[in-house]
Amino acid sequence: MYSDEHKRFLKKEKWYCLSVIFVQIFILIFLLALWQVAANFGWINTFITSSPKMVVETTLHLVKENNLFYHIGVTIYETIISFSLGTLLGLLIASIMWWNPFVRKVIDPYLTVLNSLPKVALGPIIIVWCGAQMKSIILMALLISVIVMTMSVIESFEGVDENKVKLMQVLGAKKMQIFFKLILPSSYKPIISALKIGVSMSLIGVIMGEFLVSKAGVGYLIMYGSQVFNLNLVVSGIMILAILSWMMYSLVYTIEKRLTR
Amino acid sequence: MNSILKIKNLKKIYHTKKSETLAVSDFSYNLKENEFVSIVGPSGCGKSTILSILSGSLEKSEGSIAKKDSITFGYMLQDDCLFDFRTILENCLLGLEINRKCTKENKEYVISLLEKYGLKDFMDSYPKNLSGGMRQRVALIRTLALKPDILLLDEPFCALDYQSRLKVSEDVLKILRMEKKSAIMVTHNLEEALTMSDTVIVLSSRPSHIKNIYKLDFDKNLSALEKKKTDAFLDYYNLIWKDIDSHV
Ligand SMILES: Nc1ncnc2c1ncn2[C@@H]1O[C@H](COP(=O)(O)OP(=O)(O)O)[C@@H](O)[C@H]1O
Ligand SMILES: [Mg+2]
Numbered sequence: 001m002y003s004d005e006h007k008r009f010l011k012k013e014k015w016y017c018l019s020v021i022f023v024q025i026f027i028l029i030f031l032l033a034l035w036q037v038a039a040n041f042g043w044i045n046t047f048i049t050s051s052p053k054m055v056v057e058t059t060l061h062l063v064k065e066n067n068l069f070y071h072i073g074v075t076i077y078e079t080i081i082s083f084s085l086g087t088l089l090g091l092l093i094a095s096i097m098w099w100n101p102f103v104r105k106v107i108d109p110y111l112t113v114l115n116s117l118p119k120v121a122l123g124p125i126i127i128v129w130c131g132a133q134m135k136s137i138i139l140m141a142l143l144i145s146v147i148v149m150t151m152s153v154i155e156s157f158e159g160v161d162e163n164k165v166k167l168m169q170v171l172g173a174k175k176m177q178i179f180f181k182l183i184l185p186s187s188y189k190p191i192i193s194a195l196k197i198g199v200s201m202s203l204i205g206v207i208m209g210e211f212l213v214s215k216a217g218v219g220y221l222i223m224y225g226s227q228v229f230n231l232n233l234v235v236s237g238i239m240i241l242a243i244l245s246w247m248m249y250s251l252v253y254t255i256e257k258r259l260t261r
Numbered sequence: 262m263n264s265i266l267k268i269k270n271l272k273k274i275y276h277t278k279k280s281e282t283l284a285v286s287d288f289s290y291n292l293k294e295n296e297f298v299s300i301v302g303p304s305g306c307g308k309s310t311i312l313s314i315l316s317g318s319l320e321k322s323e324g325s326i327a328k329k330d331s332i333t334f335g336y337m338l339q340d341d342c343l344f345d346f347r348t349i350l351e352n353c354l355l356g357l358e359i360n361r362k363c364t365k366e367n368k369e370y371v372i373s374l375l376e377k378y379g380l381k382d383f384m385d386s387y388p389k390n391l392s393g394g395m396r397q398r399v400a401l402i403r404t405l406a407l408k409p410d411i412l413l414l415d416e417p418f419c420a421l422d423y424q425s426r427l428k429v430s431e432d433v434l435k436i437l438r439m440e441k442k443s444a445i446m447v448t449h450n451l452e453e454a455l456t457m458s459d460t461v462i463v464l465s466s467r468p469s470h471i472k473n474i475y476k477l478d479f480d481k482n483l484s485a486l487e488k489k490k491t492d493a494f495l496d497y498y499n500l501i502w503k504d505i506d507s508h509v
Contacts, residue, residue, distance in 0.1 A: 097317040163340050170316050170336040171407070181359070185346045 038086065050235040051065065058232040059240070062221070071192025072244065074217040075206055078134065082141035083202035089142070095149075098157040098183065099175065115151060119205065123212045134211040140212075141205025148201045149194060156190035157183050192256045199252050203245050218244065222244045264291040265443060266315075266411060271324035273310050284310045286468035288324070292411065297437065297444045299454035302472075303505060304463030308447040312336070312398035312413045315445070335409030335442075339416040341390040341400040346366040349399055350375070356407045357419050367406070374402045378436060380461055394425035394432075407439060412437065413444040418453065430457060431485055455497055463504045473504050 039051035062068040097104040130136040210219025225233030284307040313319035316336040374428040418426045465475040
């Protein structure tokens, strides 16, 4: 049994959490309502700002007439493929870099340049090389996620306590044993948490790719909407994308919590 | 008694891009079986360097280290270096696993050590649940698991507070005596050196050479506390203190 003081403490904590959620929801509803009211009274030009009601209508229309779930599926599919490939490749490259300090030193400036280069600039080249198809989009997203993954994995590999490496050596461990018994398990948590960044980066890459080449996907819907000046479509696309990215992030976050307890 | 380790004219120069540092200029010592030696000296004089060279994790520049091939070292660092993703037992078995010696007998030996030193109940917990003193004992058992003949201890109690330091150092000494090990311990705590060892080696400041060697003749049966109360203790303390002081 808890003491009365602790019960009061728990109650206060609970109220605090509830009030945060309440204010969050309130702000959301308030903004949506304001937007709608402004649209109804003609304070804003709905042709360029759309309105919540129009967004809902457009989304329903998309579901009925344009197979919205197909587009969402395409985007998710591209994201998952580039995210998994990026993660595996990032792990592999980081492992090689850890294994061979010479390679690591040599690669370092290239990686830094690649990391700071806005990858969207490579879009046109990728399209020329791979054609205007899904392959280009996946490659684009892969490029972004693989560099982020490599950077964060190598950082956590190299962050492992020197003394522990020394201990392994003194105990007679081979490099392979140091890697699998110390480096990799020590980096478990940082790697899992890097996945959150990885999934966001992949989604960014996918949307960028879809802007450039695609014939399907949420990015395509947004791009198409802007080309035909259908702002309802653009705003709906953005809303869908916001929900989608929030869901993917939460999924990885939940998996992280599960795996690291 | 026989020497099990003969160190002769050991010298170490560190090379970095900016400069070279002569850390150890001349160190010789013959370690006897079951002997407990402490090395004291001003900080930065090269004590850790000597242990690293003995453990084989650092190249020497000159000199010789002679021992029988069958004689092995166990190395314990200041930091307990327990892996937080391994249980206490798994941590203790690390050396055996690496050397593919994880046999049933060896495992039982480790478990018996854990039991003997009051850690059996924590065998399946993780290091984060243990106090500093317990962690240090686990690190010692991990070192003992490979049954080394000579233990190299580098300021093993540095991370502990005064109270647990007294307790753990006494525990460790008891363990080493019971398992009949030789040991070379680096410390900058004179009391610890005097109460634990048979021999105290005093090093000069860098580049270090041996300034003095004290063969302590306390009664073996005295506890640390009892040793501290003797006049001899005070004499040694003052002598060594002067040795170190005159060099700073
Ligand atoms: N890896 C290294 N590279 C260059 N100099 C070092 C290195 N390690 C230690 N030294 C230098 O060697 C000297 C002895 O170091 P160390 O053996 O750690 O001293 P102690 O353990 O007695 O405090 C110090 O002056 C230190 O600066
Ligand atoms: Mg030191």
